Amino acid sequence: MSGRIKDIIMNVLEEASAVGALSTPPCSFPSVIIETPKKEGFGDFSTNLAMLLAPLEGRPVREVARLLGDKITGASLDVLRCEVAGPGFINIFLKESYWHGVLAEIVRKGGAYGDTDIGKGKKVQIEFVSANPTGPLHIGHARNASVGDTLANVMKAAGFEVTKEYYINDAGLQVYTLGESVRLRWLEMHCGKKVEFPTDYYKGEYVKELADEISRTYDSEILDRIPAGQAQAVPLFQEFACEAMLKMIKKDLQDFGVEFDVWYSEKEKLRDSGLVTGTMEKLRDKGFLYEKEGAIWFRTTDFGDDKDRVLMKADGELTYFASDCAYHLDKVKRGFSTVINIWGADHHGYETRVRAVFKAFGCDEGVLKIVFIQLVALTRGGVAMAMGKREGEFVTLREVLDEVGKDAMRFFFLMRKSDAHLDFDLELAKKQAPENPVYYVQYCHARIMSIMGFAEEKGARLSGEPGLEVLKELKLKEELDIIKHLGTFEEVVEKSAVHLEPYRLTFYLRELAGLFHPYYNRNRVVSENAALTLARLFLCKAAATVIRKGLGLLGVSAPVKM
RNA sequence: GCGCCUGUAGCUCAGUUGGAUAGAGCAUCGGCCUCCGAAGCCGAGGGUCAGAGGUUCGAAUCCUCUCAGGCGCGCCA
Numbered sequence: 001m002s003g004r005i006k007d008i009i010m011n012v013l014e015e016a017s018a019v020g021a022l023s024t025p026p027c028s029f030p031s032v033i034i035e036t037p038k039k040e041g042f043g044d045f046s047t048n049l050a051m052l053l054a055p056l057e058g059r060p061v062r063e064v065a066r067l068l069g070d071k072i073t074g075a076s077l078d079v080l081r082c083e084v085a086g087p088g089f090i091n092i093f094l095k096e097s098y099w100h101g102v103l104a105e106i107v108r109k110g111g112a113y114g115d116t117d118i119g120k121g122k123k124v125q126i127e128f129v130s131a132n133p134t135g136p137l138h139i140g141h142a143r144n145a146s147v148g149d150t151l152a153n154v155m156k157a158a159g160f161e162v163t164k165e166y167y168i169n170d171a172g173l174q175v176y177t178l179g180e181s182v183r184l185r186w187l188e189m190h191c192g193k194k195v196e197f198p199t200d201y202y203k204g205e206y207v208k209e210l211a212d213e214i215s216r217t218y219d220s221e222i223l224d225r226i227p228a229g230q231a232q233a234v235p236l237f238q239e240f241a242c243e244a245m246l247k248m249i250k251k252d253l254q255d256f257g258v259e260f261d262v263w264y265s266e267k268e269k270l271r272d273s274g275l276v277t278g279t280m281e282k283l284r285d286k287g288f289l290y291e292k293e294g295a296i297w298f299r300t301t302d303f304g305d306d307k308d309r310v311l312m313k314a315d316g317e318l319t320y321f322a323s324d325c326a327y328h329l330d331k332v333k334r335g336f337s338t339v340i341n342i343w344g345a346d347h348h349g350y351e352t353r354v355r356a357v358f359k360a361f362g363c364d365e366g367v368l369k370i371v372f373i374q375l376v377a378l379t380r381g382g383v384a385m386a387m388g389k390r391e392g393e394f395v396t397l398r399e400v401l402d403e404v405g406k407d408a409m410r411f412f413f414l415m416r417k418s419d420a421h422l423d424f425d426l427e428l429a430k431k432q433a434p435e436n437p438v439y440y441v442q443y444c445h446a447r448i449m450s451i452m453g454f455a456e457e458k459g460a461r462l463s464g465e466p467g468l469e470v471l472k473e474l475k476l477k478e479e480l481d482i483i484k485h486l487g488t489f490e491e492v493v494e495k496s497a498v499h500l501e502p503y504r505l506t507f508y509l510r511e512l513a514g515l516f517h518p519y520y521n522r523n524r525v526v527s528e529n530a531a532l533t534l535a536r537l538f539l540c541k542a543a544a545t546v547i548r549k550g551l552g553l554l555g556v557s558a559p560v561k562m
Numbered sequence: 563g564c565g566c567c568u569g570u571a572g573c574u575c576a577g578u579u580g581g582a583u584a585g586a587g588c589a590u591c592g593g594c595c596u597c598c599g600a601a602g603c604c605g606a607g608g609g610u611c612a613g614a615g616g617u618u619c620g621a622a623u624c625c626u627c628u629c630a631g632g633c634g635c636g637c638c639a
Contacts, residue, residue: 035578036578048581086582087582134639169639172639200638295637309637310637315637319637344633348567348634349565349634350634351566352565374632374633419566420568420575421568444602446601447598453598454598454599457598488578507575510586510587514586517602518603520598520603521600521602521604524597525598562599
């Protein structure tokens with residue numbers, strides 16, 4: 001909404017330069033920054049333009065500010081007046097009619113309000129969650145999923161073409177270990193054998209469940225005929241377990257409101273297809289590989305890494321990193337202009353390594369963006385809860401989902417910057433009480449819907465789009481404040497997308513609800529005054545629309561009743 | 563030891579990317595339902611922005627150093 005004002009100012013600058021009122025040529029103008037001041041009395045918008053321009057002009061700041069202020073006032077009927085304040089800010093005061101126009105536009109756009117085209121249809125890939133299919137998703141994955149999915153929604157709204165992708169790490173040691181873990185449990189539980197269970201194997205209860213399941217699925221004779229040698233026994237267990245885990249993960253995510261466009265199998269797409277070995281050959285041709293102690297190394301130190309990395313181990317197995325080289329190269333080949341990885345913060349040491357791949361192939365490193373997600377500290381009524389997959393004691397996404405629900409979870413996970421620690425208290429998230437912020441916003445929506453229902457009973461019905469004659473009834477400061485806040489929604493969506501910071505949405509929505517609730521408490525929407533009632537109903541409608549849209553981007557429901 | 567992240571009210575965090583007198587929520591205390599949803603509202607107290615320098619019209623924000631906490635530093639993923 002500040003865009004129109006910005007245009008006006010840029011025109012003013014160019015014109016002033018053309019007629020000689022400014023000596024600075026248009027090519028060296030500072031970029032025009034419009035702010036919405038946080039203080040009352042500083043106008044609707046303000047700009048620091050004069051402070052940046054004055055040194056170039058070689059004139060006093062206030063003189064330049066006054067000159068520009070006068071011209072801005074004259075340039076648009078929407079501008080009431082401009083004031084020069086403080087060290088040289090130009091504070092711009094707009095007429096009420098400007099804001100009525102903003103409200104009308106929001107109502108007209110409806111559910112499409114908030115959508116912009118700054119992404120210009122650029123292809124973006126967001127890879128997130130990508131948990132190994134070696135166990136159920138835990139609470140950390142839930143945060144990752146919330147951030148990734150909301151970021152995808154926000155970027156779509158901002159006009160990017162987004163592909164959501166889950167990388168399935170279904171080759172290598174971890175899934176092998178899972179298969180072995182299940183096999184050992186099976187031997188123990190269904191063959192009555194005494195087994196030594198290695199400490200670094202998966203110990204969770206779900207491993208035993210898998211052992212049960214496999215014994216039900218397969219004829220015991222088939223399993224019995226498996227020779228004692230592990231190498232042959234494992235594939236059946238491994239595939240079975242991996243598939244079962246993946247199925248569970250997909251179901252968890254679906255119930256959490258997250259759908260992926262692509263499930264990318266490491267085994268199928270990278271290993272079996274020969275993409276990994278092909279990529280290694282290319283690296284070899286470029287001279288970045290060498291052999292040492294029976295392993296094949298990638299000289300990532302050429303690209304800022306602090307040590308070289310193994311691609312093929314001495315035992316002939318490929319490393320996870322080998323796959324990742326091929327995977328990231330493939331992402332670039334698929335034509336994405338931006339590739340976003342959402343990683344747990346414990347992976348940050350991995351970043352330079354992956355960037356080395358881009359550099360080695362001469363790819364623009366700027367296409368890779370990594371969002372780090374800090375750990376979630378889970379508490380119940382303030383008491384810490386244990387985490388950690390290997391220990392077999394972890395809180396799963398499913399448990400929390402069943403207990404507190406999708407809405408509270410998704411909202412809570414976006415109440416903090418991704419790279420900040422997050423305290424998540426189960427008792428609080430569950431509470432249907434004022435200290436639970438998700439209800440504060442949802443309640444606002446339900447309340448507005450209720451008001452509109454009441455209005456309809458009284459015979460006040462909204463139809464079509466509001467004209468300025470109708471909206472001119474909205475004169476209260478509180479009403480204009482709500483419109484102004486509604487007017488920044490597009491900008492919030494854009495900034496969330498561009499800065500990869502979807503958490504901005506939760507703050508925005510809390511602020512919006514924080515403006516509406518007090519307004520409601522002090523003023524009647526539905527009253528004897530028909531004209532005023534109509535105008536206020538339009539205001540309500542716009543607020544509800546934006547809340548619904550915002551919650552929708554977060555993957556949180558906007559209930560009509562609660 | 564090296565690298566990344568963090569340090570703002572009692573607690574949990576914002577702070578429009580360098581702007582004007584640093585803001586919310588929770589917690590605490592005191593008020594508000596004959597009237598559209600009290601899951602709400604109104605009011606009060608609370609600060610050496612970890613510390614020290616520097617950059618400039620101007621710093622919570624940028625640079626350097628120190629202190630404190632978290633994470634990472636595998637032929638694991």
